[in-house]
Amino acid sequence: MFADYDAGNIDALSTDRSLIYGRLDTLSEPDAHHILDVEFSSEPIAMVLPEDDSQWNNVVKWVINATIEAEELGLNSDNIEQILAVNKDENPNNDSDPAIRRFLGIESQLGEVLGLPNDFAYNIVKLVGNYDEIYDRHFPDLERDRNLLYSDGGLLYSPPFSGSLDEDNATIIDNDDRDLLQEIKDRGILKLGINGQKPGFSFPDENGSYIGFDVDLGKAIAVAVFNDSNKIEFVEREDRVTWLTNVANGVVDVTAAQVTQNLVRDGKAGVDFISPYLYTGQGFLVRKDSGILNLATLNGHEVGLFSGTTAEQNLQDAMKEYGGTFIPVYYDNLDEMLAGYAQGDIDAIINDLPLLGGLIDTFSNPDEHLLLDDVISKEPLSMVVDENQSDWKDAVYWVQYGLLQAEEYGITQDNIDQILADNTDSNPDNDSDISTRIFLGIEGNAGELLGLENDYMVNVIKAVGNYGEIYERHFDSDILPRDFNQLSGDFGLQIPYPQGITVNPTNDVSINNEPPVFGSLGNETLDAGIDPGFDGTDDIVFGGSGNDLIDTVAGTGGNRVYGQSGNDTLTLGGNDRAFGGTGDDRFFLLGGDNIVTGGAGADQFWIANAEIPESPHTVTDFDLEDDLLNIAGLGVGSFNELTLSNEDGNALIAFEENKLAQLIGVNADSLSADHFGLIQ
Known part of the structure; x- marks a missing residue:
């Protein structure tokens, strides 16, 4: 098929996007082709394993998870040897988080559970790298998009590399046949x-x-x-x-x-x-008058938990960051724990958030209790x-x-x-x-x-x-x-895998037969309504390398805009989707309902520009360390005039009850005045 395409016998070919990308360099003129920004099927790519062999299935699953978990823990092939060394020296002050020590095989016997060396994850990362390194090695110019970590707005999630098992001494019968x-x-x-x-x-x-x-x-x-x-x-x-x-x-x-x-x-x-x-995590139920406001103020308090669960290990790991301690009080069942909570024997209950949320509704005085914002673990x-x-x-x-x-x-x-x-x-x-x-x-x-x-x-x-x-x-x-x-x-993690063939119906989609708009290797301006073939409505725009200026305001939206490399400025008129790519990019968001992904670099998101958005904009990858949110022309004089809240796990930014933008995967409590630039 690729040979016929390269010879000009067919005008286009359709297959998996990553496969097309991998074959571009094999074509006679690699730079003369592009991948259309159109997807008409769901294609979750997975390894294929033999049936009825759970042990091998577990090995393969957790080897793949190791590359994901390593990226989440900040471990890569460049730093993992040094991190191992400082965790094995004689100075306990150099020790990493317990989760990292378990992952490296220093604590616990995670590898042994799978029939592997306890340092199997260390060896994988040292020799192959984490998921990001593997992806970048083979698809350096292909946006990760849904293949980002869940914490960065993607779908990659690894269950915990930890655990406890009450059944250590239980007898398991052989009933495989x-x-x-x-x-x-x-x-x-x-x-x-x-x-x-x-x-x-x-x-x-x-x-x-x-x-x-x-x-x-x-x-x-x-x-x-x-x-x-x-x-x-x-x-x-x-x-x-x-x-x-x-x-x-x-x-x-x-x-x-x-x-x-x-x-x-x-x-x-x-x-x-x-x-x-x-997908949930372990959190805390407390009385509003307990004085416990967050994890740090839990220090020294009595916490009710079930014996034999992961809760105690998770809480020990979390409190270690604050140098704090807690007093565990063990219960065998929920009734006993609730009785202890009601009598004041314990100050807090730790458990999965959905359970704690359900408990509040059963109380005679639900308004006197609350769930802390702190979530201390992954609990799939x-x-x-x-x-x-x-x-x-x-x-x-x-x-x-x-x-x-x-x-x-x-x-x-x-x-x-x-x-x-x-x-x-x-x-x-x-x-x-x-x-x-x-x-x-x-x-x-x-x-x-x-x-x-x-x-x-x-x-x-x-x-x-x-x-x-x-x-x-x-x-x-x-x-x-x-x-x-x-x-x-x-933007959730619940993936509806296709039952057989899943086709995005095209009868409800406006098909734009116009070719994409391309920049070049230099600095340029691509302006809707001025540049030929670019009217700012349902267009696909590639800025190319260089510091580009792309403006869609003249159209009615529905555009897909790719800044690519360089320090680009993208002005979106509304209902557009934009990807900054590498570089320090600026996004001026007009109209409403723009969805933007900054990509690598220190990016600026101008979420309000002399007008209230018709509907809030969405930033999918706001980086608390490098990125900046700007608001201009609304009369906002100080950070305290803004209303910050959490909605569906995302930070929501509002001014005078007008919603301006949401930040996917960001906790509103982590935002400060330093993250905003305000121009009255």
Whole structure:
């Protein structure tokens, strides 16, 4: 195909973007081609592994995670030897954060859990580099975009390289020689492991029936297998030792009980983890009159926690940064902990934020309690299935992904009957796109490949709704915003992987047949309405190298603007998407609803320029150390006149109740006057 394209036999070719980029240098004139800024499919690229070999799967998964975790910890091939050396010298003051020491293999035996040397992650980074180094080595001019770390607005996330396991002395039986999916079908009922006493997750209602997020996940699986949400048996764990061994030993088929996925549990417990259904972290519940305002003021206080969880290690790591201590008070169950909290035996409770948010609603005086802003850990909560049961694991995986896919398609409990009717009537004009029809089971055999009915997701959505509906049903989003649990298209981490083929429908998209606008190697001005072929409406603009000036104001928006290298100035008229690239760039944001990514360098974002934005602008990668926010012409005289708040995990900047901009992944509390330039 590439040979025919290079010979001029075809005018264009379509394949994965990274593959095209990798082949550009093999063409006879590499500089005479460009990649269009158009994507019409979802292509998550992954490694392929043999079925029913969970041990090897774990090794590969955590080797990949090591490159991501290294980047997040600031470790790379240039500095890792020096960091190891100072952590092994005789001066404890040189020691790194405990998370880094565990990652390097100095503390704990993480490698041994996987059957690898304990310093396996160190060797990977030393010899290959972290994820950013690998990416830059092979795609130096291709924006990382969604392949950035989650903390930088991307989708890359590694579960914690840590963990604890109460089941160290538990017996795990060898039951690999079974077909668990068929066993469940023959039995006629799904056995779901739950906590049973966690509001928001699994908790008895006034009639004694279990309700909660975890309960609905179990019902979704039961419906997918049996088309009956009542064919489910809820099994409360007897103690903290049984929550994973019950899965490994076949007491339950799947557990949904706020289990944090981490390396130790993944490699040692005899189970497999499904992708996280809830990305959260451990936080703190306190009384408003306790005097505890943040993590630093928790010093010396008594904190209630469950024994055998990751909470104590996480809190020890966090308090070490402040040189502080806390007094742990251990509890075996939630009722005892709440009683201790009510009696004043403990000053704070540490647990996953969704649980704490759910608890506040159960109090008789909810307004007297609050959640601290401090989040001290990554807690990817995941369903758990027995290892080496790939068919069953696949079925559970795709039920969970289906809930996300339904939300992305806009399919809900209320509209699914109408969508189904439109797709099965005699009028083809009512049909949805092919990906939706595959999802509904009207075309293809996606369900059959999983050992389920082809319309299994239709039945699931009718029973429990999509992911967003389940979330809103059990969590108060005013107390617990979705944050990282938004869909990936809304800057979250919940990725709706395609059930077969996912095509972005083009019938709702205005196709611009005009060629992109290109700069050159020098400094230049590209001005909409003046430069030929550039009217500032649905244009694609590449500035090229040099210090360029690009202005889209004359058009009506919908542009994609790439500054590329150099110190560029981009003036956007509204509803534009801009990428600065390398260099110290300036973005003047007019109109409203511009989405900008500064890229590398010290960038300036002029978020208001003598007018209130029609809708707030979005900055996806604001760097607290290098970047600057500017406001001009609104009469803002001081930083204190601005209103800063957090909304859905992002900093929101407002003036006189007018929203100016949001900063993705930035905590509003981390912003100060130093981050703003104000011109009245």
